[in-house]
Amino acid sequence: MANIQLYHFPGSPPCRSVLMTAKALGVPLELKPLSSLNKDHLSPEFLKINPDHTTPTIVDGDFTLWESRAIMRYLVGKFGGEDNSLYSRDLQKRAEVDRLLDYDLGVFYRTMLETLMLPLRNKTKTTKEQDEKVIKAFERIDTQVKDKKFLTGNTLTIADFAVVVGFAAEVLYPGDMSKYPNAMAWYKRMQALPYYKEVNQPFFDLVENLKKQRAETS
Ligand SMILES: N[C@@H](CCC(=O)N[C@@H](CS)C(=O)NCC(=O)O)C(=O)O
Structure with a gap:
């Protein structure tokens, strides 16, 4: 199974909360760093993934999700076992x-x-x-x-x-x-x-x- 991809701005607060959740669960993420300085998040490619142009954004196969708190809940639900x-x-x-x-x-x-x-x-x-x-x-x-x-x-x-x-x-x-x-x-x-x-x-x-x-x- 391919790793979940995480589009992130290195250092960004909501991205760090998602990264800590993944670490706590032992889930490897494929990191896709974006540069806010270069406005990577406003590129046509990224806008297709997330029209709200925010990081963190995850891509899990054909499923895409953004909003850090929703992502944390999703990761625990998917990888946290019966009850975490x-x-x-x-x-x-x-x-x-x-x-x-x-x-x-x-x-x-x-x-x-x-x-x-x-x-x-x-x-x-x-x-x-x-x-x-x-x-x-x-x-x-x-x-x-x-x-x-x-x-x-x-x-x-x-x-x-x-x-x-x-x-x-x-x-x-x-x-x-x-x-x-x-x-x-x-x-x-x-x-x-x-x-x-x-x-x-x-x-x-x-x-x-x-x-x-x-x-x-x-
Ligand atoms: N409520 C969102 C906030 C996401 C957010 O605003 N991220 C900033 C980076 S810290 C961003 O992507 N800003 C670029 C933009 O809004 O265009 C979350 O928790 O994920």
Whole structure:
């Protein structure tokens, strides 16, 4: 059986959550890196695959799927066996994971993107309202992992993968992360996963490059 192909921007947060899911499941993916700089995602070939032109996108034979959270669910469903704690079949456990995935899509990731990542890329300043949002988002995660190893309990789930890729933008946060000790303990646990560094390093390399560029032009 041919490997699933993953179209990705190296370092991209939603691509990293999919890559960590594949690693956790031991599923090899055929990586198809795209360059956002060269606008590969807007090429006629890629638009035929994904008219929304977003990465991550997977191609599994004649089936194509995009949206990172949908891809994570698909991979666990396809390769996770009878019941996999990454996305349990238990209705309530699954509902809790879904709640966090929805919160991440609607609030958390968006806050990290708009308040920490995009200002670095676009060389813009954040508003007071955005600064308040980011504090609330960190507080939310801190409360969520209080007395737990992972976001929904003591087992790792795809919600942890979804949230941690946005949380990693804390490296850009000028405030004091020691105010969120539960969240930071969880983040350390995530960083200790055997595949964490390999998958996430390209993001930190991108951040370093952008910081350098910003320093040179300011
Ligand atoms: N909600 C989507 C977001 C995907 C997304 O916006 N990916 C960015 C890269 S981080 C992208 O492909 N941007 C190019 C574009 O939207 O044209 C997901 O989780 O997969």
